Amino acid sequence: MSLTADTDATRGLRIRNVGKTYRIEGRPLPVLQNIHLDIGPGEFVGIVGASGCGKSTLLRLIIGLEADYEGEIALGGDPIGGPSRERGIVFQDHRLFPWLTVTDNIALGLEGLAAAEVRERIAENIELVGLQGFENAYPHQLSGGMAQRAAIARALAMRPQILVLDEPLGALDSLTRVRLQNELFRIGRQSRMTMVLVTHDVEEAVYRSDKVVVMEPRPGRIKATIPVHLDHPRQRGSAEFVNLRERVYEALQY
Amino acid sequence: MNVRLLAIPRASSGARESFRRVLSLRPPAALLPFLLPLLVLAAWQLAASRALLPVQILPPPALVLQTLVDLTASGDIVANIEISLWRIGIGIAIGCSFGLALGTVMGLSQTVDDYISPLFRALAQIPSLGWVPILILIFGLDEIVKYLIIAKACFVPATIAMAEGIRNIPRAYKEAATVLGLSRSATIRKLIVPAALPTIFGGLRLAFSNAWIALIVVEMLAAQEGVGYMMVWGRTLFQTDIVIAGMIVIGVIGLAMDAGLRRLERRLRRWAVPS
Ligand SMILES: Nc1ncnc2c1ncn2[C@@H]1O[C@H](COP(=O)(O)OP(=O)(O)O)[C@@H](O)[C@H]1O
Numbered sequence A: 001m002s003l004t005a006d007t008d009a010t011r012g013l014r015i016r017n018v019g020k021t022y023r024i025e026g027r028p029l030p031v032l033q034n035i036h037l038d039i040g041p042g043e044f045v046g047i048v049g050a051s052g053c054g055k056s057t058l059l060r061l062i063i064g065l066e067a068d069y070e071g072e073i074a075l076g077g078d079p080i081g082g083p084s085r086e087r088g089i090v091f092q093d094h095r096l097f098p099w100l101t102v103t104d105n106i107a108l109g110l111e112g113l114a115a116a117e118v119r120e121r122i123a124e125n126i127e128l129v130g131l132q133g134f135e136n137a138y139p140h141q142l143s144g145g146m147a148q149r150a151a152i153a154r155a156l157a158m159r160p161q162i163l164v165l166d167e168p169l170g171a172l173d174s175l176t177r178v179r180l181q182n183e184l185f186r187i188g189r190q191s192r193m194t195m196v197l198v199t200h201d202v203e204e205a206v207y208r209s210d211k212v213v214v215m216e217p218r219p220g221r222i223k224a225t226i227p228v229h230l231d232h233p234r235q236r237g238s239a240e241f242v243n244l245r246e247r248v249y250e251a252l253q254y
Numbered sequence B: 001m002n003v004r005l006l007a008i009p010r011a012s013s014g015a016r017e018s019f020r021r022v023l024s025l026r027p028p029a030a031l032l033p034f035l036l037p038l039l040v041l042a043a044w045q046l047a048a049s050r051a052l053l054p055v056q057i058l059p060p061p062a063l064v065l066q067t068l069v070d071l072t073a074s075g076d077i078v079a080n081i082e083i084s085l086w087r088i089g090i091g092i093a094i095g096c097s098f099g100l101a102l103g104t105v106m107g108l109s110q111t112v113d114d115y116i117s118p119l120f121r122a123l124a125q126i127p128s129l130g131w132v133p134i135l136i137l138i139f140g141l142d143e144i145v146k147y148l149i150i151a152k153a154c155f156v157p158a159t160i161a162m163a164e165g166i167r168n169i170p171r172a173y174k175e176a177a178t179v180l181g182l183s184r185s186a187t188i189r190k191l192i193v194p195a196a197l198p199t200i201f202g203g204l205r206l207a208f209s210n211a212w213i214a215l216i217v218v219e220m221l222a223a224q225e226g227v228g229y230m231m232v233w234g235r236t237l238f239q240t241d242i243v244i245a246g247m248i249v250i251g252v253i254g255l256a257m258d259a260g261l262r263r264l265e266r267r268l269r270r271w272a273v274p275s
């Protein structure tokens, strides 16, 4: 199966003129306004922006957790009508079920698959996030970072077409973070999984992403979409890299 | 207050120290639950032996014990307990299963809740025993009256606990369940039941204790057998020892049922953060 540019365009995520307004005590609070974004299949997109500028809300819209919004969001030409297993999310809070072990939490998303397949995917993803030995631990027995890793394993095990990650690596120590970033990135490229990563780490966003989306608050808008056309592995010290990173920092200042 | 505290001379710190030592002289934890009952027993014995109250009203513990032994030997108490346990068992089974079922529907569907809630709340306000007269008019002194009264006593707390337990499941978990694509049955087994479990058990414990109240009162009002009837019978004979024996039986069985529920809950919630 060869992917032509044409199928890419139809299989991608299309966000057109999207707006979202929450109501707080009856008064409207515009949270997202005029969002345009195209994300091709297999693309890695980083989203940066001050807290409160609607990054989590945008991910919730992509996942289909918010029914009430303006504009158009479509995946592969089909409008998104609700959550689906093709679109996975790692929430900012891990949201593991406290009454299930790590293994059973990962198995939640694998309902309906053959038992052997379930076992294989669980083992594979537990190893990937480095939680061997904690298969039967309950969430309260894990540290914050370990719980976050279990949540990543749970999302990856579903093998979604698109995986959105909401600051998933914040609770991790820097060594684990770098290792997991590498792994996530490798999986994304290998399985052509589209990834949307919300992060505070500008350097990391530029290092990984095919494009970096910079958002600004009140109401949440896209300030700039900065494409990064550099080959991997990227040279953090190269002039182009430094230049792009500065452009992102600049866009972040307002 | 502060001033006086400050004024305590340093010399008294020795006294405070020894007081603390007395406090720390605690019997092994396993014995602690028996301490208070033993004290009550001692006070009871003391009051009885000093004849503070006529013996018809406050018999000594030994007499009550003797009565318990006699009633057990004659089989009277066993037969009465058996009858009462059947009644409470059937009543609880009916009341709790209907309650948990209705609570589930009310918790899952806001529409159903909107329809049923006002009527349910109105009926729940009528104490279980308020139903006794009309049920006797309809069924006479039939066993069904006891079952229905006990069932009603369990039904209300079971329904409320189940509905609340479901309604209070954090939205974060519900969202996780939809994102993970859980089927309806998996959502019930893996999310709703475990998340609502603590609330459900709180409701069940309340249901059980309500059931006991209903059982004893209905047996006192409208029965010819059972532990409650035995107590009324003891009172009419001015045999307070039988009344107290009945109270002890109720207390012990009630405690055992509550302990059983707690154990079951602990088993089902092994995952919980140890407190
Ligand atoms: N459920 C909600 N109801 C009302 N306001 C909300 C809700 N969720 C988020 N918001 C508001 O929307 C804005 C953006 O939130 P969020 O998307 O979480 O921002 P970010 O993830 O960029 O920090 C914030 O001002 C927040 O208070």
Ligand SMILES: [Mg+2]
Pocket (backbone or CB within 6 Å): A055, A056, A057, A092, A166
């Ligand atoms: Mg956020």
